[in-house]
Amino acid sequence: MSHIIRTVTSCTILAINRTSSRTLRTVLPVHVRTIFSSSAIGLDNFKLAREQYVSHHSPSIDGFKKRFLDSVNKPDAQIFTEDLRNMIMSADSDEEIDAVIQALRKYNSNKLKFTEYHFGSPIMRLLYIRNKPDLAMKLFMDESLKNIFNDSGSALILLNKLVEDKRYDDAIKIFEYGMQRGFSTTSGRAYPTDAVILVVEALYRQNTKQSLAKAKELVTKIIERDADINPRTAAMIALLAIQQNESSFAMEIIGALRSPNLTTIQNIR
Structure with a gap:
């Protein structure tokens, strides 16, 4: 702590x-x-990694983004794990973030995956730094994406943003939804401790x-x-x-x- x-x-x-x-x-x-620091929820490292990625790939990044957006709009195009990861690290505009979400849905529906990379927390961090809590809530509560956002890290990042923005009712709503759906935790606890702290903080501040x-x-x-x-x-x-x-x-x-x-x-x- x-x-x-x-x-x-x-x-x-x-x-x-x-x-x-x-x-x-x-x-x-x-x-x-109260409230977890940007370092504690991985925002500082995430921002640094994005800066380093964009700097390292600057000569080819525009071409990559164009190919990515084109593939998202093709119904039969397959979304690869590495491409989605790289787009999360470079998405900057609303159009690009929308493409990330569309790609995530296609990726999640793909029965053939060669890796088990967990996209929940990275996407929540992306939406956090781009100040899109409403979209983050929508994704968290989307049953078709429950296997992506049911991890305790996704809940922690979203709850921290909502409490930080003084959206206490929304923080309570998200936690109760997570309780009903179930959290995926590494500790074995039914309810992740850090998420509990944040929802109680929301109640305390009310x-x-x-x-x-x-x-x-x-x-x-x-x-x-x-x-x-x-x-x-x-x-x-x-x-x-x-x-x-x-x-x-x-x-x-x-x-x-x-x-x-x-x-x-x-x-x-």
Whole structure:
């Protein structure tokens, strides 16, 4: 979590769980580290790789792009993995990005593939740097492309963009869609930890009774499948609960943690 940046400073927290026998503490301020840096979600390396690719292939790149666009428009033309990868690394205009998406659909429908390259995260990074979150959402929720965008990396990149743009309802919508469809994770967890952090951050920033109710609903489902939650996730839910005058729930969720070592959690207690 060393790559998580930005802090949200909460208002003064007064009288946590007044009915409890715990020692009451006033914490000023409590910090919650939020939003993943561009480095953490691979944007910096992606931008650098694109710059290097364009620089290295500058003499022939225009010709390659023309051939690529022509092949996309031919119904019987086959899309090769390397060509699609190279177009992702060089696409710059709306027309070229549209061609990437068309090629992706053709590529995905091709039964004969010689490699298993995962295009989900690279395409999400391309749409991130080109500021196309609506298109990214459309692709993520396209059932015909579910095997491309069901990985945790694609969800993380898209959620980070939506939270960064303060599109909290959309971030919640995307995560719930992912929950219903299922995430592909390398950790074995049903719900990727980093994506959970971001959707809870969206709820925390909404800071309403409704967002707290949704947070309770989500955390119940997460615990049912994954047995525990991340301390940072718990900290944001606890702070949200406190701001909505439900300090008893804040203490309940903190008490359920297996390893409550986060400084924020110690402060809340």
